[in-house]
Amino acid sequence: MATVSKPPSNFSYLLLLLLLQFHLGKSQLQLNYYSSSCPKAEEIVSEQVKQLYNKHGNTAISWVRNLFHDCIVKSCDASLLLDTHGDIISEKTSGRSFGMRNFKYVNTIKAAVEQECPLTVSCADIVALSARDGIVMLGGPSIEMKTGRRDGRESYVAVLEENIPNHNDSMDLVLSRFESIGLDVEATVALLGAHSVGRVHCMNIVQRLYPSVDPTLDPKHAEYLKKRCPDPNPDPKAVQYSRNDLGTPMIIDNNYYKNILQHKGLLMVDEELATDPRTKPYVENLAADNDYFHQQFSRAILLLSENNPLTSDQGEIRKDCRFVNSI
Template sequence: MGTKAVFLLLALLSFSAVSLRSALAENEEDPGLVMNFYKDTCPQAEDIIREQVKLLYKRHKNTAFSWLRNIFHDCAVQSCDASLLLDSTRKTLSEKEMDRSFGMRNFRYIENIKEAVERECPGVVSCADILVLSGRDGVVALGGPYIPLKTGRRDGRKSRAEILEQYLPDHNDSMSVVLERFAAIGIDAPGLVALLVTTIGLFHQDLTVLAELIV
């Protein structure tokens, strides 16, 4: 790997953490969220999630950035409530099946983590917290910084597919439009690179172009 590619990887890890903070900023101010929310009801929850992330990353190297993108797609659309994970019904289309969710994958790995947590603490830990914590631990798995996060999120019961286009860019949008949309929620160009670098169809530039963008 060349020097520039190495720099890009290290930069992405740092910017991934910044993007994670930006995507969660408003949600973290929720008075219902606290550090170590599950300390009495499921004290091993975060350890289980962390170990599952490590295991899945070891088996499937593409998981870490996918989890980071899950956070953005869930939290950018009004709330970090795991509504992204809801399946379609006869009356409602799921968020994950919308065009704006093009290229997203690895939802099954969130289910794997949920199952591991459920074996120890049935019905206690929300999918919303699992989604957020797995993204945090995915950054760590890649060598990025650890970010302490509050927990206690509640799972949403309603898909927000009908308003998705108001918040998420289309894969055919120009880069200027994409930058503008992300800037509106506090994510700058370097943070944008961290979120979109692995998104096929939305970000086609090669390593050299990406490196030049963030330097």
């Protein structure tokens, strides 16, 4: 007796549409997207990134962090850059955005691009391109970044905390979150290599130091950290921090993996990365070969930067990255 196939449920149909939209958006990104509409766009972004780096070296780290915070939450659509205005509550107000800075210099880059090509280059692409160029300034790999993203018109502050893993979250949760946006385990381990640069505020370290030192932390490194963070209740507004990597703090390299294998990571996620059986083999491989780390880091950055972008007639091209365009 012949069987009659049932029509897909509404849920299945909706899921299919969402998946189609996701893959369509990724496919519409392309290299040199602005070659006709704004040929100098990428050159202008690169020059601005270099100038800002020469004046304020830490801007390069901000560009990398911006890409992560923008793309892991729903879409690479520059929602991160929106200020609180009208019905929009800025994502910058979330505790997960603690320590992020240099947003004003994104406006510097955008203004330079706008002068050349008004309302042509999206803020979302500026986030991606500045991260690409910031990585190079930090001694990391040169990455061929696709463009063609458009800017969203809403903030995702209401769901931000459930999208961005916390530094104390379990490895199960961390891997699950990254898998949901298309990063496999090795790509996740490679992406966390961004902890090779920058610094961590004492607020996010003291849980491993007080009232007693975390036994998984190297004792000598713990002594150093207690000097950097002598107060178990640090003032969030005070400049109290430790560098992620004391050896090469401004270079994206595989020292991060060497450090965490020696139990010198600052955050619990660093320690878990080096000890969890699912991630440790990748940590060891990346620690052994800096070129291989750069290859995998490039792959991870590209996967992150192509998460569910708005393309074609979706969203808009903001004139000012801080605000949606007037309707």
